[in-house]
Amino acid sequence: MFKRIREDIKTVFREDPAARSTLEVLLCYPGLHAILVHRVSHWFWNKELNTLARVLSHWGRFFTGVEIHPGAKIGRRFFIDHGMGVVIGETAEIGNDVLVYQGVVLGGVSHEKVKRHPTIGNKVVIGAGAILLGPIDVGAGARVGAGSVVVSDVPDGATVVGVPGRVVLPKATKKVSGVELDHNKLPDPVIEVLHRLEKRIEELETKCREKCES
Numbered sequence: 001m002f003k004r005i006r007e008d009i010k011t012v013f014r015e016d017p018a019a020r021s022t023l024e025v026l027l028c029y030p031g032l033h034a035i036l037v038h039r040v041s042h043w044f045w046n047k048e049l050n051t052l053a054r055v056l057s058h059w060g061r062f063f064t065g066v067e068i069h070p071g072a073k074i075g076r077r078f079f080i081d082h083g084m085g086v087v088i089g090e091t092a093e094i095g096n097d098v099l100v101y102q103g104v105v106l107g108g109v110s111h112e113k114v115k116r117h118p119t120i121g122n123k124v125v126i127g128a129g130a131i132l133l134g135p136i137d138v139g140a141g142a143r144v145g146a147g148s149v150v151v152s153d154v155p156d157g158a159t160v161v162g163v164p165g166r167v168v169l170p171k172a173t174k175k176v177s178g179v180e181l182d183h184n185k186l187p188d189p190v191i192e193v194l195h196r197l198e199k200r201i202e203e204l205e206t207k208c209r210e211k212c213e214s
Contacts, residue, residue: 004076008035011077015099034066042068072106075122082128085189088179089117095140109134109151121156 008159012025012032019025025032037060040157044053053070068074072088075096080086088094091114092106104126108116118132121139127146132138138154138177144159154160158167 004039005036007077008032008039008079013104014077015079016081030064030085031067031086034064034068034086035063035074035078035082036059036082037073038063038070038072039070041068044073045070063203072117080129086106091115092117093119095120095122095124097123099124100126101130101146105131105133107131107133119149152205 009022009025009032012029012198013019016029020030020042032056037056041053041056041060044056045049050070057068057070066080066086068086068088069090071090072094074088074094075098077095079099080101081099085103086100087105087107088205089108091108094106098120101142106118106120110116115127115135117135119127119135120132121137121142124138124143125140126144127148128134129147130144130150131148132150133154134151136150136153138144138150139156139158141157142154143159143164144150144154145159147163148161148165149163150160150165152165154165154167160167162168
């Protein structure tokens with residue numbers, strides 16, 4: 001347990017250049033607090049002390065603004081940046097070296113007691129306000145753009161943006177701190193379509209002028 005806590009603290013320094021000291025990280029990072037609370041509540045959950053696990057998780061939500069169900073499975077070096085508004089459901093599964101930003105929701109779409117939340121692969125980045133719904137798989141190394149709504153599987157290394165989420169880049173390229181970080185530079189598929197339409201209209205107008213002049 002203590003080895004995992006030290007690893008989570010090191011992850012904060014790896015992913016956030018604003019982190020300056022271990023004391024600051026321990027006192028001022030609600031994302032880290034939420035993860036540490038979850039590590040304990042998940043242990044109780046696995047011991048079938050479900051009510052105690054839920055109570056601990058609830059208090060973690062109260063103090064951090066991050067809601068993680070104690071049944072969720074979270075891998076190593078998971079980092080929640082800023083944290084407020086993050087919701088992770090009971091059957092969600094998250095791999096290693098995953099980075100999420102504030103407002104991310106890993107939600108379910110079923111009332112059945114089955115696998116109903118997303119499975120996130122290793123080294124995935126999920127931008128602020130993104131919503132991932134249902135028992136979908138997000139492949140290793142994928143990036144989900146801020147504000148996207150993802151309801152279908154995402155291939156390994158792909159970039160998905162928009163509402164609903166669409167794959168716009170089959171493979172991510174640049175890596176920072178072990179994960180794909182530049183979610184602020186993702187393309188906007190709607191704007192790209194509008195640019196193509198604008199270009200096509202200009203071509204048609206040019207052809208019309210040429211015909212009129214001839």
